[in-house]
Amino acid sequence: MRYFENITDRERAIFEAGITLGAIYHQFSGTPVSPETADEVARCIERAAELQPCVERAEVDIEVEENDTDNYGGYTEVSGRNLRVRLVTRCGDWEAVARLEFVEELNYPLMWIEEVRRVRD
Amino acid sequence: MRYFENITDRERAIFEAGITLGAIYHQFSGTPVSPETADEVARCIERAAELQPCVERAEVDIEVEENDTDNYGGYTEVSGRNLRVRLVTRCGDWEAVARLEFVEELNYPLMWIEEVRRVRD
Amino acid sequence: MRYFENITDRERAIFEAGITLGAIYHQFSGTPVSPETADEVARCIERAAELQPCVERAEVDIEVEENDTDNYGGYTEVSGRNLRVRLVTRCGDWEAVARLEFVEELNYPLMWIEEVRRVRD
Amino acid sequence: MRYFENITDRERAIFEAGITLGAIYHQFSGTPVSPETADEVARCIERAAELQPCVERAEVDIEVEENDTDNYGGYTEVSGRNLRVRLVTRCGDWEAVARLEFVEELNYPLMWIEEVRRVRD
Numbered sequence: 001m002r003y004f005e006n007i008t009d010r011e012r013a014i015f016e017a018g019i020t021l022g023a024i025y026h027q028f029s030g031t032p033v034s035p036e037t038a039d040e041v042a043r044c045i046e047r048a049a050e051l052q053p054c055v056e057r058a059e060v061d062i063e064v065e066e067n068d069t070d071n072y073g074g075y076t077e078v079s080g081r082n083l084r085v086r087l088v089t090r091c092g093d094w095e096a097v098a099r100l101e102f103v104e105e106l107n108y109p110l111m112w113i114e115e116v117r118r119v120r121d
Numbered sequence: 122m123r124y125f126e127n128i129t130d131r132e133r134a135i136f137e138a139g140i141t142l143g144a145i146y147h148q149f150s151g152t153p154v155s156p157e158t159a160d161e162v163a164r165c166i167e168r169a170a171e172l173q174p175c176v177e178r179a180e181v182d183i184e185v186e187e188n189d190t191d192n193y194g195g196y197t198e199v200s201g202r203n204l205r206v207r208l209v210t211r212c213g214d215w216e217a218v219a220r221l222e223f224v225e226e227l228n229y230p231l232m233w234i235e236e237v238r239r240v241r242d
Numbered sequence: 243m244r245y246f247e248n249i250t251d252r253e254r255a256i257f258e259a260g261i262t263l264g265a266i267y268h269q270f271s272g273t274p275v276s277p278e279t280a281d282e283v284a285r286c287i288e289r290a291a292e293l294q295p296c297v298e299r300a301e302v303d304i305e306v307e308e309n310d311t312d313n314y315g316g317y318t319e320v321s322g323r324n325l326r327v328r329l330v331t332r333c334g335d336w337e338a339v340a341r342l343e344f345v346e347e348l349n350y351p352l353m354w355i356e357e358v359r360r361v362r363d
Numbered sequence: 364m365r366y367f368e369n370i371t372d373r374e375r376a377i378f379e380a381g382i383t384l385g386a387i388y389h390q391f392s393g394t395p396v397s398p399e400t401a402d403e404v405a406r407c408i409e410r411a412a413e414l415q416p417c418v419e420r421a422e423v424d425i426e427v428e429e430n431d432t433d434n435y436g437g438y439t440e441v442s443g444r445n446l447r448v449r450l451v452t453r454c455g456d457w458e459a460v461a462r463l464e465f466v467e468e469l470n471y472p473l474m475w476i477e478e479v480r481r482v483r484d
Binding site: 003004006007010011014015016017018019020021022023024025026027103110111112113114115116 | 366367369370373374377378379380381382383384385386387388389390466473474475476477478479
């Protein structure tokens, strides 16, 4: 498509991975979640992410522990501290593997590219 | 709880229904969805809503039709036009039944109270 | 409007306050914010809230301190811990004053009704 | 930073542009807006985006017209149809210019890279 003539397939795989990680984080942060519902919410986020352009596969994990729900509401919410994502995007012959995870040493929910690789079916 | 001494149980059932309808709409609007994933996303919204204070039951329906996905991405998103919610809250002896639905004559995704009733277990 | 015949004006002022508090929390949680931008984001939330039905006035405060930005990104985000809202809704002769604030003893960002009062212009 | 050793500065400028476009869209879609408040909300989105890693400048426009508010609420909301973003990211010697805009022929709010260029201060 003419909109992507400025960049290579490898670069677009990286660009789309960025879009989808940013989308997941900002769409779902704040969603009420408990130990009992964490898996169902994670699957829902995967299904939503996999609809976005170039996304081949999304693996989402929401780590909620019992003591996270020690509060008036008895639940917690999806946040940069409990959300982990591994995403595979593909454009042409290129695949990017991207991650989102809270990195303690950075005190920050980092989004990064773990690997970019050429694939052939 | 002292925070709710200003209002009756009936009023609190109504208040909490409002909170949860507002929460659902603004948390999930924009979520990518397709005819294939609509049910899974609807269940996820129900699970999230049912964690909120006083919510007894949430029934969510996302009406996505094939032609809603006639676009470059091949999917659509949760919005005031396709989201329908029926919520039951309870506080003490009072239950409120609240709804969210796009009302054509208002051209607006209306949130309203369908019924408030006294219950006894 | 026939949709609100089931409830009184007083109840609707309470219902709409709930909607708008839930909306604010779930729309804006996750928004990047710093000590320098907190006021501008707070004003934006006020303007958005004041468009919603029956909302007369919204006062929003986002308390971001320098050490909240001690992380790789150098910023933090709007959350239940730093967001405070005071909202006035009106329906007919009734005004409700609603609040959102993190309550330490509940370890929870509570939404409650501070006052409901009859007003006359 | 070791997390970004897999990719070049040029690629990271592209990646971070993707993250921030995805973030803006999914954070702010659904925000109540009117012709009178559109500029203030746009400025708020710019301030939020400019806090994210590598973002040099964000230019946001929300095109709300009077007839968009012909509904019960008298306002509309930020969406893929009215939101336009131009973003400049920089990593090392590389700048990426990214855009978000509803493209009629695609019937889709497209995010793309308009230009990637080497810069020298």
